[in-house]
Amino acid sequence: MRWSSLLIPTLREDPAEAEAVSHRLMIRSGLVRQLAAGIYCYLPLGHRILDKINTIIREEMNRIGGQEITLPAIHPAELWQQTGRWAEIGEEMFRLKDRGRRDMCLGMTHEEIIAWLAAKEIRSYRELPQIWYQIQVKFRDEARPKSGVLRTREFLMKDSYSLDVDEEGLRQSYALHKEAYGRIFERCGLTFYVVESDPGMMGGAGSHEFMAPSPAGEDEVALCGSCGYAANIELAASRPALPTFPSWSSLEEIPTPGARTIEEVSTFLQIDPRLTLKTLMVMTGDGPLLCLLRGDQQLHERKVQHLVGPFRPAHRDEVKEFTGVEVGFLGPLNLELPLLADEALAEGVYVAGANREGTHLRGVVPGKHVRARYADIHRVQAGEACVKCGGLVTVEPVIEVGNIFQLGTRYSTALKAVYLDERGQERPIVMGSYGIGPARIAAAAIEQSHDRDGAIWPSSIAPFQIHLVTVNVKDAAMRSLGEELYRSLAAAHVEMLYDDRDERPGVKFKDADLLGIPYRVTVGSRAIKDGQVEIRNRRTKADSMVPVADTVPHIQALLSRTDGK
RNA sequence: CGGGGCGUAGCGCAGCCUGGUAGCGCACUUGGUUCGGGACCAAGGGGUCGCCGGUUCAAAUCCGGCCGCCCCGACCA
Incomplete structure (x- = not known):
C-alpha cells in the first residue's frame, strides 16, 4: 500500500503524556490516538497489528476446537444479579439504565452470558464438551488507566469458555488452552512465562497467567532458576534465608530513643535488620490484629486477606488506643490482641518493640514468648529460597498477556446451566474461562523489541x-x-x-x-x-x-x- | 480514592512570580533552491490561553470553584 494514501501520522517528538516505551512508540509511529483516559483509537497501522494478532489467536483457538461467536456488550443486570457479581463488583463496572429504567451494564467479561446461553441450549452430555470464544470489546472503569494500551477502560479481549461434563473434562479443556496459549504467544514472538496465579474473584480451582517480562509491567512474578517454579507475586511463596542468630539468652529491655523504623533501630543497635521483628497493626472485621514480620520483610496484604478477610492498616491513633503505645515501639509481648506471625519467625531470636516509648526488647524468641498463629504473610523478595527446591528465587516485573481459570460450577449453578448425564441425572456444566489481551500483546512486543529509533516488530505481527x-x-x-x-x-x-x-x-x-x-x-x-x-x-x-x-x-x-x- | 504535576496554535514548549501588544521550534499552505539519515530562503494561514465565576480601568497572568490529562500509591475478574 502507498504511504501517500494512508493515515500514518508519525510524530517527530515524544508526546508529553507518554511514559512507557510502548506507549511512546505506539503514539509516535501513528498506531493509536487517545480519546480519553484509557480509551484509544486504533489507526490503520495499529489496526493491522491487532488483526495479525487476532488471526494467530483464531487459528490456534480453532485448532483446539474453539468456535467463534459474538456476544453482546450490553447486558441486563438480572444475569449479573443472579451470580451475585452485580453487588460484588463496585465502581469498576460501567452501569447504565435503558429508556425503561431497567438496569444494564457494559460487559467486563462474559461468564454470565455464556452460562445463560449454555442454560438455554445445552441439554445433554452428548452435546459436551464445547469451547466458545469471541474477540470482543470489554469495559472496565479502571480506577487508574495507565501506560497507554496496557491498562485501559475499553479494550479488546479474546475470551473463551469451556463447557464440560465434569472436572476431568475441565482439566482437559484447560490443558488444551494452556498449550494453545503457549503457541499463540510463541507465534507472536513474545518472551513469556507461565505462572501460577490467584483465581481472585473469578472463583474456582486452578489458574495460570501468561506473563511477558517488561519493566513496564504492572505485575510481578517470582521465578526459581533451578526447578522452574513460577508464580505471581500475589501468591508466590519463598523461604527467606535465616541470619546467624546471636546468643541472646534472656529478654532484655534496651533503650532505643527515637529509633522507630526498622532501619533506625538496626542502625542504632548495629545489628542486621533480619534480627529485628516488626509488629504491624491492622483493622479486620473482628477488630485489631497484630501482624508480625521479620524486619526486612514486607507484609503481603493479599495473603493476609485470604486468612482474615478484608482489613486495612490501623491509623496511628488506633494503635495508641488499643495498645497504649506509639507507633514505632509496638511489640508482640504482653498485649491482649490476636497475633498473626510470618512463618519465617518460627525460628530465631529477635529485637522487637517493648511497647514502651524509646525502648525495644532484645532476645524475643517468638516460638517461646509469643502465642501467635503462624502463616506465610510475607512478600517474596529476590534472593530468597524456592519453597519447592531451595533454589534462588528472582522477582521480575511482567505484563499479563493471558490468563486461564478453572471456574467450576459457580456460574452454571447460579444460572442453571445444567445437562442430563448418561443416567438421566441433572448436573451443572463445569466451566473454564480463558482470556487474552491482543493490545497487550502488541504493547509487550514493543516493550520487548525496540531500540532508540523505534519499534522492531516480530514479522508475524508486523503491520x-x-x-x-x-x-x-x-x-x-x-x-x-x-x-x-x-x-x-x-x-x-x-x-x-x-x-x-x-x-x-x-x-x-x-x-x-x-x-x-x-x-x-x-x-x-x-x-x-x-x-x-x-x-x-x-x-x-x-x-x-x-x-x-x-x-x-x-x-x-x-x-x-x-x-x- | 489519597499524594504530586500539568492544561497557551496540530505536536513540543516559553510567557504567569512582578496584570496592559499572545510568542518560539516543529508541522501546515504558496513560490524557489535542495535531495541517502528529521534541508534552506522568502511569503503566509492557524490560538474564545481547559471551563465558570470573582478582583481590577484592564486577567493567559491574581483569587475561588469545577473539568480534563499524566505520574506515584490504593484498587484491579
Whole structure:
C-alpha cells in the first residue's frame, strides 16, 4: 500500500503524556490516538497489528476446537444479579439504565452470558464438551488507566469458555488452552512465562497467567532458576534465608530513643535488620490484629486477606488506643490482641518493640514468648529460597498477556446451566474461562523489541513485511524504478508499505526505523547507477545489495525463511 | 480514592512570580533552491490561553470553584 494514501501520522517528538516505551512508540509511529483516559483509537497501522494478532489467536483457538461467536456488550443486570457479581463488583463496572429504567451494564467479561446461553441450549452430555470464544470489546472503569494500551477502560479481549461434563473434562479443556496459549504467544514472538496465579474473584480451582517480562509491567512474578517454579507475586511463596542468630539468652529491655523504623533501630543497635521483628497493626472485621514480620520483610496484604478477610492498616491513633503505645515501639509481648506471625519467625531470636516509648526488647524468641498463629504473610523478595527446591528465587516485573481459570460450577449453578448425564441425572456444566489481551500483546512486543529509533516488530505481527522506500520521487528514473518494484512485489503478494511520499530521504529513513517493519528496501542512486537495491534488516541494521532483477525472489526467500516468527 | 504535576496554535514548549501588544521550534499552505539519515530562503494561514465565576480601568497572568490529562500509591475478574 502507498504511504501517500494512508493515515500514518508519525510524530517527530515524544508526546508529553507518554511514559512507557510502548506507549511512546505506539503514539509516535501513528498506531493509536487517545480519546480519553484509557480509551484509544486504533489507526490503520495499529489496526493491522491487532488483526495479525487476532488471526494467530483464531487459528490456534480453532485448532483446539474453539468456535467463534459474538456476544453482546450490553447486558441486563438480572444475569449479573443472579451470580451475585452485580453487588460484588463496585465502581469498576460501567452501569447504565435503558429508556425503561431497567438496569444494564457494559460487559467486563462474559461468564454470565455464556452460562445463560449454555442454560438455554445445552441439554445433554452428548452435546459436551464445547469451547466458545469471541474477540470482543470489554469495559472496565479502571480506577487508574495507565501506560497507554496496557491498562485501559475499553479494550479488546479474546475470551473463551469451556463447557464440560465434569472436572476431568475441565482439566482437559484447560490443558488444551494452556498449550494453545503457549503457541499463540510463541507465534507472536513474545518472551513469556507461565505462572501460577490467584483465581481472585473469578472463583474456582486452578489458574495460570501468561506473563511477558517488561519493566513496564504492572505485575510481578517470582521465578526459581533451578526447578522452574513460577508464580505471581500475589501468591508466590519463598523461604527467606535465616541470619546467624546471636546468643541472646534472656529478654532484655534496651533503650532505643527515637529509633522507630526498622532501619533506625538496626542502625542504632548495629545489628542486621533480619534480627529485628516488626509488629504491624491492622483493622479486620473482628477488630485489631497484630501482624508480625521479620524486619526486612514486607507484609503481603493479599495473603493476609485470604486468612482474615478484608482489613486495612490501623491509623496511628488506633494503635495508641488499643495498645497504649506509639507507633514505632509496638511489640508482640504482653498485649491482649490476636497475633498473626510470618512463618519465617518460627525460628530465631529477635529485637522487637517493648511497647514502651524509646525502648525495644532484645532476645524475643517468638516460638517461646509469643502465642501467635503462624502463616506465610510475607512478600517474596529476590534472593530468597524456592519453597519447592531451595533454589534462588528472582522477582521480575511482567505484563499479563493471558490468563486461564478453572471456574467450576459457580456460574452454571447460579444460572442453571445444567445437562442430563448418561443416567438421566441433572448436573451443572463445569466451566473454564480463558482470556487474552491482543493490545497487550502488541504493547509487550514493543516493550520487548525496540531500540532508540523505534519499534522492531516480530514479522508475524508486523503491520507490513516490507517497507519499500524510494529515496527521491522527483527523480524520474528512481521513481519509475520504485513503481516497477512496487508493482512486481505486489504481484508476488508481498505485504508491503510503499513510501512514495515526496519527502527528503532522512525523513523517510527515520520514519521507517520508527515503524519497525522487518525489512526496508531502498531504491536510491545506487539502484540507478549500479542496478542494485539495498535491503536492510531492521533488527540487525545489516544491509545487503541485491540486483534489481533478483529483488522479488530474494525477498520471497527472505520472508519464507522468517515465516511464522 | 489519597499524594504530586500539568492544561497557551496540530505536536513540543516559553510567557504567569512582578496584570496592559499572545510568542518560539516543529508541522501546515504558496513560490524557489535542495535531495541517502528529521534541508534552506522568502511569503503566509492557524490560538474564545481547559471551563465558570470573582478582583481590577484592564486577567493567559491574581483569587475561588469545577473539568480534563499524566505520574506515584490504593484498587484491579
